[in-house]
Amino acid sequence: MDERLVAFIRALRGRDVRVSLAESIDALRALEVAGISDRAVVQAALKSSLIKEAAALSVFDELFAQYFSVDAPPPMQQTGGGLPDEAAEQMQQMLQELLDLLSELSEADLKRLVEALMGQGMTRGELRELLQRNDAMPDMSQGLPLSWAMRMAMEDAGINQANQLLQQIIDQLRAQGVDPAQVRQMERELRDNRGALAQQVAEVLQQDQGAGQPSDEVREAQRDELLDRPFDQFSFDDVPNFRREVSRLAARLRSQAALRLRRARHGQPDIRRTVRANLRFQGVPMQLRQRRRDLRPKLTVICDVSGSMRAAAAFMLLLVYALQDQIKRTRPFVYYRTIADITRDFQELRPEAAIQVIPDRIQGGPYQTSLGSCLTTFLSDYPGAYDRNTTVIFLGDGDDHRGIPRVADFQLLRKRAHKVLWFNPEPEWRWRREDNYMHLIAPQCDGVHVVSTLRELGVAVDQLWR
Amino acid sequence: MFRDTATVRDRLTAQQYIASDSIATTLFLANALEKPILAEGPAGTGKTELAKACAAATGRELIRLQCYEGIDEARALYEWEYAKQLLYTQLLRDRVGGMIAAAPTLTAAADAIAKEDNVFFSERFLLARPLLKAITSPKPVVLLIDEIDRADAEFEAFLLELLSDFQVSVPELGTIHAVHRPLVILTSNDTRELSEALKRRCLFLYVGYPTAEAELAVVNLKVPGVPPKLAHEVVDLVQRLRQLDLRKVPSMSETIDWAKALVELNVRHLDRGVLDTTLNVLLKYESDIQKARRQLRPSADGGVQGGASGFGGDDDDDDGGDRGRRDRKQRRR
Numbered sequence: 149m150d151e152r153l154v155a156f157i158r159a160l161r162g163r164d165v166r167v168s169l170a171e172s173i174d175a176l177r178a179l180e181v182a183g184i185s186d187r188a189v190v191q192a193a194l195k196s197s198l199i200k201e202a203a204a205l206s207v208f209d210e211l212f213a214q215y216f217s218v219d220a221p222p223p224m225q226q227t228g229g230g231l232p233d234e235a236a237e238q239m240q241q242m243l244q245e246l247l248d249l250l251s252e253l254s255e256a257d258l259k260r261l262v263e264a265l266m267g268q269g270m271t272r273g274e275l276r277e278l279l280q281r282n283d284a285m286p287d288m289s290q291g292l293p294l295s296w297a298m299r300m301a302m303e304d305a306g307i308n309q310a311n312q313l314l315q316q317i318i319d320q321l322r323a324q325g326v327d328p329a330q331v332r333q334m335e336r337e338l339r340d341n342r343g344a345l346a347q348q349v350a351e352v353l354q355q356d357q358g359a360g361q362p363s364d365e366v367r368e369a370q371r372d373e374l375l376d377r378p379f380d381q382f383s384f385d386d387v388p389n390f391r392r393e394v395s396r397l398a399a400r401l402r403s404q405a406a407l408r409l410r411r412a413r414h415g416q417p418d419i420r421r422t423v424r425a426n427l428r429f430q431g432v433p434m435q436l437r438q439r440r441r442d443l444r445p446k447l448t449v450i451c452d453v454s455g456s457m458r459a460a461a462a463f464m465l466l467l468v469y470a471l472q473d474q475i476k477r478t479r480p481f482v483y484y485r486t487i488a489d490i491t492r493d494f495q496e497l498r499p500e501a502a503i504q505v506i507p508d509r510i511q512g513g514p515y516q517t518s519l520g521s522c523l524t525t526f527l528s529d530y531p532g533a534y535d536r537n538t539t540v541i542f543l544g545d546g547d548d549h550r551g552i553p554r555v556a557d558f559q560l561l562r563k564r565a566h567k568v569l570w571f572n573p574e575p576e577w578r579w580r581r582e583d584n585y586m587h588l589i590a591p592q593c594d595g596v597h598v599v600s601t602l603r604e605l606g607v608a609v610d611q612l613w614r
Numbered sequence: 615m616f617r618d619t620a621t622v623r624d625r626l627t628a629q630q631y632i633a634s635d636s637i638a639t640t641l642f643l644a645n646a647l648e649k650p651i652l653a654e655g656p657a658g659t660g661k662t663e664l665a666k667a668c669a670a671a672t673g674r675e676l677i678r679l680q681c682y683e684g685i686d687e688a689r690a691l692y693e694w695e696y697a698k699q700l701l702y703t704q705l706l707r708d709r710v711g712g713m714i715a716a717a718p719t720l721t722a723a724a725d726a727i728a729k730e731d732n733v734f735f736s737e738r739f740l741l742a743r744p745l746l747k748a749i750t751s752p753k754p755v756v757l758l759i760d761e762i763d764r765a766d767a768e769f770e771a772f773l774l775e776l777l778s779d780f781q782v783s784v785p786e787l788g789t790i791h792a793v794h795r796p797l798v799i800l801t802s803n804d805t806r807e808l809s810e811a812l813k814r815r816c817l818f819l820y821v822g823y824p825t826a827e828a829e830l831a832v833v834n835l836k837v838p839g840v841p842p843k844l845a846h847e848v849v850d851l852v853q854r855l856r857q858l859d860l861r862k863v864p865s866m867s868e869t870i871d872w873a874k875a876l877v878e879l880n881v882r883h884l885d886r887g888v889l890d891t892t893l894n895v896l897l898k899y900e901s902d903i904q905k906a907r908r909q910l911r912p913s914a915d916g917g918v919q920g921g922a923s924g925f926g927g928d929d930d931d932d933d934g935g936d937r938g939r940r941d942r943k944q945r946r947r
Contacts, residue, residue: 181647182619192640196818197817197818201813403771429696
């Protein structure tokens with residue numbers, strides 16, 4: 149039982165359900181106390197200890213049926229049951245001759261397949277052995293599509309030969325003048341049985357697929373690779389595929405932020421609130437009131453979406469939106485040749501859909517980035533997007549191909565906003581090239597972070613709650 | 615407390631709570647493994663009711679903590695009762711005066727007072743809030759932490775210590791351990807994602823809308839005197855309403871309210887007129903009521919049926935609008 153549970157948990161993880169070690173232990177303890185005699189109880193016990201979000205419940209039910217089902221042959225149709233007595237007798241005779249012949253030729257597996265098609269189902273264990281004997285088990289760890297692997301396995305096991313042999317019997321019946329409708333009925337039953345057998349083969353293969361999932365270390369390594377892959381190696385269209393990675397990162401940042409916010413409550417005393425609270429004690433400060441700062445930041449994110457920056461911008465926006473509950477307000481902007489407010493898109497669409505419409509919101513061809521004029525437009529057109537509580541984050545390489553950004557604009561912004569941060573996906577040594585104005589911009593910002601990978605982006609975003 | 619899951623179910627049924635397999639098993643495990651339950655699901659599906667039934671079934675007291683945005687330790691755990699402390703210092707002034715009168719120096723007087731200061735920071739002046747009450751209670755209790763998703767993430771972090779070790783620290787008194795481990799039930803309407811750490815410490819229970827059978831059983835149980843035919847019709851209609859694209863689909867509790875209302879009105883069976891006058895018990899938005907009226911049409915025998923023909927072209931527009939609104943609302947969360 150333990151082994152099967154471990155395999156089951158691995159399969160769950162393979163389907164991207166997060167199961168921690170603590171939860172696996174809970175599951176084992178749960179089975180210990182709940183007992184394993186009642187299948188429904190086992191299912192409920194495992195469900196409540198392993199699954200922690202409603203979205204994963206369907207995956208659980210599906211895999212549970214696979215891993216903890218009773219290994220009985222599936223119900224199959226008794227082929228030829230509807231034939232008239234005489235024909236049925238003939239068919240039985242032919243079938244018996246065929247089976248005897250196969251025994252003589254020591255084709256036991258082929259014989260078993262014929263019997264299965266005629267309605268004597270096999271258990272999964274039996275089927276697995278049969279497949280293994282015939283070298284018909286495809287290697288599921290190679291990531292083969294299941295339907296394809298299933299067809300291969302069926303053919304390798306010799307289902308086509310079995311089918312042909314039975315087809316000969318049917319042909320003979322037809323030649324002997326049995327009612328065509330009844331023969332067709334028999335053919336249909338054969339097809340159904342073949343379908344049931346295929347389904348069973350698929351289940352056997354699926355078990356292997358679950359067990360053949362890459363180990364946790366491999367998955368962890370794959371994740372690390374993703375976290376450390378430079379943004380310029382992602383294409384903009386890939387980004388939604390890595391949403392899961394972003395939400396994992398966000399989950400970690402969220403817990404950290406939550407802990408920090410909790411500590412923030414014990415801060416400086418708030419004189420005004422203390423005096424007011426202590427009026428009833430004749431002004432003697434019996435109750436101290438701390439300043440209750442809402443430390444959730446208000447963000448304005450301004451992203452460069454020129455070709456090279458687009459993937460980084462998309463990751464940034466996904467991450468910020470995954471952290472919405474820790475942020476008081478977010479105003480996203482994108483700039484290229486012009487600047488556009490995309491707050492509406494994010495209100496109306498899911499973040500992963502909203503980032504896909506960004507290219508429609510903005511014009512610009514290669515080498516048309518104009519940071520300077522975009523910033524001037526931003527300052528004059530969106531005064532509501534930067535106030536003394538707002539942290540303004542720029543994400544871009546600092547290029548401007550059509551002018552020079554005005555230092556005065558940055559100074560004004562820094563004066564009005566709580567903080568101005570610059571996230572640059574390019575390493576520092578590239579900041580000196582032509583048309584790049586990072587050397588002008590950097591001194592005007594409260595912080596400059598190099599964020600060339602998701603991991604670095606996570607670290608930089610985490611700073612917002614410090 | 616419970617021998618097996620069947621016992622749980624029987625005891626809950628005795629409290630007029632119909633428990634599914636997963637509810638009964640989870641409750642049994644929570645008790646056996648001493649772990650909290652996190653019950654999640656749409657509003658009005660009986661999550662809070664579960665805690666109440668559970669308290670009644672085990673004969674334990676129910677201590678309830680309703681969460682809201684901005685709830686903090688002072689409201690959830692404990693507070694020093696300053697007013698009482700102040701009153702005591704006033705009343706004891708003479709006594710204190712006498713005590714320090716003998717002291718030759720100021721330092722000696724301060725020392726004399728310092729020796730007694732734990733009088734004022736003792737449990738006498740501690741105002742226990744639900745969480746502290748639950749763990750210091752001399753008898754085992756059921757602790758219901760309702761709508762945890764409304765509380766801030768920081769409060770959630772604070773709960774972690776309590777839920778894993780069942781102990782809390784009060785700086786002036788030290789760590790207080792639970793006398794009896796309470797049976798903890800947290801509920802959440804899933805308006806925001808809870809932290810992994812909290813989920814890991816809990817057994818998870820998803821309480822969704824009941825099946826028609828279960829709902830019928832609950833209606834029969836909770837609404838005494840409901841005619842069997844009416845109960846059938848009510849449940850059938852509610853189940854169909856849940857299939858429609860409404861802003862807020864009727865919950866279990868609203869089904870019960872509606873059935874009660876119908877019994878009060880002495881209705882024997884549903885027809886158009888009854889539906890027109892009482893649908894507002896079930897649906898809480900005018901647009902939902904309109905949509906339901908359009909899509910449920912009376913059948914030939916005067917009963918009410920949902921008709922595929924009711925899905926007219928003009929519905930599509932406001933369907934889209936409603937869905938958009940709901941999605942936006944969801945995202946804002």
